[in-house]
Amino acid sequence: MAFRPLLSEAWRSVRERVVESSVMVVLGIAFAVLVAAVIARGQEETARLRVGLAEDVSRVVELRPVGGGNTLPGWLPGTVRDLDGVTGVVVLGPVVDGVFSLTGRGPVPVRTLVAGAPELNLRPCPVGDSVSYVDVRAAEQVGMSYPLGYLVLGRDLSVGDRLPVADVVAVPQEWRLGPGAFRLCGGEADSATLSRILILANEISDVPRLETTIQNLVAPLGNSVSVSSASDVVEFRGRLAAGIGRQRRSNLRLSVFGVLGSYLLMGVVVGVSRRQGFGRRRALGASRADLLVISAAESLFQSGIGAALATVGILAIELSPAHPWADLSWLPWMVVLSLEASVVGILPVSLFVAFSDPVEVLRRP
Amino acid sequence: MRPIVGSLVAQDIRYTYRGSDTPSIEGISVAATAGEFLAICGPSGCGKSTLLFTLGLLLTPDRGSVEFDGIIMSDQSDRERASFRAKSIGFVFQDAYLDRARSILSNVVEPAVFSGMDWLEAKSRAQRLLKSFGLAMSPERRAHGLSGGEAQRVGLCRALICEPRYILADEPTGNLDRDSEDFVLSRLRDMADAGKTVVVVSHSARIGDYATRVVRHEQGKWLSDPC
Numbered sequence: 001m002a003f004r005p006l007l008s009e010a011w012r013s014v015r016e017r018v019v020e021s022s023v024m025v026v027l028g029i030a031f032a033v034l035v036a037a038v039i040a041r042g043q044e045e046t047a048r049l050r051v052g053l054a055e056d057v058s059r060v061v062e063l064r065p066v067g068g069g070n071t072l073p074g075w076l077p078g079t080v081r082d083l084d085g086v087t088g089v090v091v092l093g094p095v096v097d098g099v100f101s102l103t104g105r106g107p108v109p110v111r112t113l114v115a116g117a118p119e120l121n122l123r124p125c126p127v128g129d130s131v132s133y134v135d136v137r138a139a140e141q142v143g144m145s146y147p148l149g150y151l152v153l154g155r156d157l158s159v160g161d162r163l164p165v166a167d168v169v170a171v172p173q174e175w176r177l178g179p180g181a182f183r184l185c186g187g188e189a190d191s192a193t194l195s196r197i198l199i200l201a202n203e204i205s206d207v208p209r210l211e212t213t214i215q216n217l218v219a220p221l222g223n224s225v226s227v228s229s230a231s232d233v234v235e236f237r238g239r240l241a242a243g244i245g246r247q248r249r250s251n252l253r254l255s256v257f258g259v260l261g262s263y264l265l266m267g268v269v270v271g272v273s274r275r276q277g278f279g280r281r282r283a284l285g286a287s288r289a290d291l292l293v294i295s296a297a298e299s300l301f302q303s304g305i306g307a308a309l310a311t312v313g314i315l316a317i318e319l320s321p322a323h324p325w326a327d328l329s330w331l332p333w334m335v336v337l338s339l340e341a342s343v344v345g346i347l348p349v350s351l352f353v354a355f356s357d358p359v360e361v362l363r364r365p
Numbered sequence: 366m367r368p369i370v371g372s373l374v375a376q377d378i379r380y381t382y383r384g385s386d387t388p389s390i391e392g393i394s395v396a397a398t399a400g401e402f403l404a405i406c407g408p409s410g411c412g413k414s415t416l417l418f419t420l421g422l423l424l425t426p427d428r429g430s431v432e433f434d435g436i437i438m439s440d441q442s443d444r445e446r447a448s449f450r451a452k453s454i455g456f457v458f459q460d461a462y463l464d465r466a467r468s469i470l471s472n473v474v475e476p477a478v479f480s481g482m483d484w485l486e487a488k489s490r491a492q493r494l495l496k497s498f499g500l501a502m503s504p505e506r507r508a509h510g511l512s513g514g515e516a517q518r519v520g521l522c523r524a525l526i527c528e529p530r531y532i533l534a535d536e537p538t539g540n541l542d543r544d545s546e547d548f549v550l551s552r553l554r555d556m557a558d559a560g561k562t563v564v565v566v567s568h569s570a571r572i573g574d575y576a577t578r579v580v581r582h583e584q585g586k587w588l589s590d591p592c
Contacts (some may be wrong), residue, residue: 002481009478016467016507030384057416280462283452284523285479287444332495362462 006251010297014305020270021302027266028338029305029313035334036314038255040324042248047326052289059087059204061199061211061229063218072197072225077219080199083213085206256337263345267299271349272314278353279362288354295350296343307335370434371399371530371562373420380412380419388427389415393581393587399530402573403556403564407582414535417566421454421533422446433531451479455524457534457553461516463508470514472503473522480527487526494522498552509568514545519554532556534565550575 014021063080065072080086199214201207211229218225271278278291286294311331316323353361374396388515390412397403407412418424420431422438431439438449450456455476463472470491477487495504498518511519517537524532534553538546546569554575557563565572573579581588 005478005481005484008484009475012471013467016471018466022464174520276462277464280464281457281479282447283450283456283458283462284448284476285527287447287456287479289444290447290479313395358423359415360382362423362458 003293006293007297008295011301013294014298014301021305023115024266024270024299024302024342025306025309027262028260028342029310030304031262031303031338031341032307032310032314032334034238034255034259035252035330035337036310036325038248038251039330042244042251043326045248059201059207061207061214061227063201063214064226064228066224066226073221073286076225079217080197080214083199083210083217085202085210086200086201178232192357247258256341259338260341260344263303263341265345266346266347267342267347267351271346271353275349275353275361276279278350279358279360282354282358283362291354292347292350295346299342299346303338307338310338311335369483371431371560372408372434373397373531373562373564375420376429376432378416378431379427380414380415380424380428385387390419394429395587396563397422397564397578399562402554402555402575402577403562404567404576404579405564405566405581406572407567409541411582413566413582414481416590417533417564419533420564421456422450423447424500429472443473447479451476451481453526453529455527455529455530456530456533457517457520457524457537458511459536459539463516463519463521465507465509467468467508469500469508469511469519472508472519473526476523476525478562490526491522492554492563493512495519496503498522514548515571517541517545517549521549525556530561532561532563534563534567538567538568538569546571 063072063076076247199210201210211227217226218227278295281291281294282288306342314325314328318328374394376394378393378395379391393412393416395403395405395416407413415424419426422431422441426439427449429439429464430437432448432454438446441449463477470488471493473491474484474487477484477490483492491503491524498521500515500522501519502515508516508519515539520537532553537553538549541549550565550572553563553565557577563578
């Protein structure tokens with residue numbers, strides 16, 4: 001069988017059957033647009049979910065003492081810092097903000113960094129004795145002049161806020177005031193205990209394992225430490241991600257089956273309307289194989305034109321500021337699928353006619 | 366000795382359509398030779414078209430054989446029969462069976478596609494044939510607006526594009542006026558005179574004026590009348 005004359009004949013037929021070819025081309029474009037829209041929406045949802053999953057809050061394991069008066073042991077921050085999969089540790093509690101007064105002077109705000117905490121907001125804490133600092137606004141009240149480096153508190157900071165510790169440790173030793181220099185003014189100080197440790201995991205997937213490891217680590221402490229994480233959120237988001245993925249695949253499948261069905265329907269309509277033509281071709285010397293090749297080639301050319309136009313359109317949209325697709329790796333598959341669907345659509349009628357009695361086909365349109 | 370080239374011999378043919386209990390034709394034998402214009406006449410439903418399509422290898426007989434040039438072709442494979450049809454048989458149908466959505470040229474060259482003829486050669490032949498059959502319109506024009514007579518002339522051109530040795534025509538004048546009928550039958554006679562084997566199925570009374578021999582179906586029997 002010589003393919004070239006058959007393909008040429010199919011191409012001429014496609015060019016000359018303007019109405020039929022136009023319908024098939026539009027069908028091809030519609031298929032591409034439908035698939036592209038479903039994929040764009042899926043990619044957008046996936047990207048949004050990924051951003052959400054990448055947020056720090058989803059990667060945190062939190063340790064708290066159980067009961068109001070309890071504290072966390074001082075060794076805990078350093079130990080958890082060394083665990084596999086840990087990016088950093090934020091220790092809350094060693095910072096004590098309170099209103100103190102020196103003998104003979106008025107009360108001033110003071111922040112005390114408790115010694116021994118390995119890190120504060122991922123920065124090194126003072127080693128040795130705990131160190132207290134006086135608010136810049138109270139410097140003169142305690143007989144010190146600014147900017148000698150005692151004072152680091154921002155005006156809007158409160159207990160638990162992040163503290164620019166690096167600035168603090170640069171303060172010369174001789175200007176630091178030991179805790180003993182101050183006298184607590186009537187219970188206005190916050191707890192000076194290690195009250196909270198936040199552990200940031202490398203990846204969201206590390207969180208469950210890390211939580212289990214830490215639970216084992218604090219098990220000897222009994223029930224004095226609670227370990228919690230955003231695993232519920234993570235699990236929920238995981239389920240959500242899986243759900244979105246399933247939905248996207250389902251949408252894609254529906255689109256593909258819908259378009260395949262459309263091609264099939266169109267193929268049946270076209271095939272039935274050209275049944276007599278198939279019979280004529282058989283009478284004029286077409287073998288069954290010739291008939292199938294020409295039918296498939298006609299459909300391929302028609303859907304190929306549609307897919308090519310759709311591809312150009314999709315590329316143009318992608319290059320525009322709208323930029324709706326994160327990647328276009330699906331584009332070649334869409335084209336292949338479109339071509340396949342068109343051939344599958346026309347084959348049933350072509351096969352039926354090819355193996356029917358040619359005279360019956362010819363004389364009973 | 367019977368001439369081999371251009372001979373068409375059907376022996377003891379029986380054909381039953383699918384879904385039917387009774388054969389459409391049974392026990393028919395017919396022969397034609399090169400240069401002969403054989404007319405097959407008879408009332409509607411007597412099986413003359415079935416016989417023609419069996420002779421044209423479009424139908425495979427339940428029994429009997431169809432020989433071309435001394436070779437039994439009716440038991441060949443579909444591909445062999447299709448190839449033989451494309452190269453050696455020219456079909457003319459009652460209503461021409463043109464593809465109205467396509468150009469006149471494309472309709473005429475269609476058999477050439479299946480016979481493997483070069484496209485330019487086929488196009489050139491088609492243009493010559495259309496001119497010789499008095500079709501002055503552009504070959505690129507769509508077949509949609511052709512009259513019955515014009516369509517049948519295009520059908521004749523299509524039947525001749527591959528220069529077949531056998532011309533089989535099924536009621537080629539059934540839908541034509543008298544002038545067109547005369548034109549078509551005289552051209553078929555010309556083809557026979559040119560050495561081709563022409564077999565025409567018709568119920569036209571005037572077929573006898575052009576045929577060299579008539580096979581008639583009368584009262585359930587096939588009778589051959591040499592003209």
